[in-house]
Amino acid sequence: MKNQAYRMALLYDFYGDMLTDRQKEFYDLYYNEDLSLAEIAENYGITRQGVRDVIVRAEGILTELEEKTGIIRRFHQMQSQYADIQAAVDDIRRINEEKRYYDNQLESRCNDIQHILDQLRQE
Structure with missing residues (x-):
């Protein structure tokens, strides 16, 4: 129900x-x-x-x-894809922080992806 x-x-x-x-x-x-x-x-x-x-x-x-x-079906697919992208960004950040040599460029690219993802979620 x-x-x-x-x-x-x-x-x-x-x-x-x-x-x-x-x-x-x-x-x-x-x-x-x-x-x-x-x-x-x-x-x-x-x-x-x-x-x-x-x-x-x-x-x-x-x-x-x-x-x-199929708009609702595509909406659900996009939500799942957003979650997958978010998980990948979080994993990259975690791996970057665990390295002996922290890569600022990698963190910057993660921030770029995160910004784009946040914008997509607002639309």
């Missing part, structure tokens, strides 16, 4: 702007505010099935967008 909620949150974060205002509202109330279909239906004066239809349609749109673009 937590995986599904996390997946739905990611889909909304990446593609939510592609939904109608009504779809956004119902999706947010259902997934983020944890309101039941019946509670949303009562608040909006429509049937529970009507709310469900709007949410299912929104889920379909978001899922289809991810299937076509």
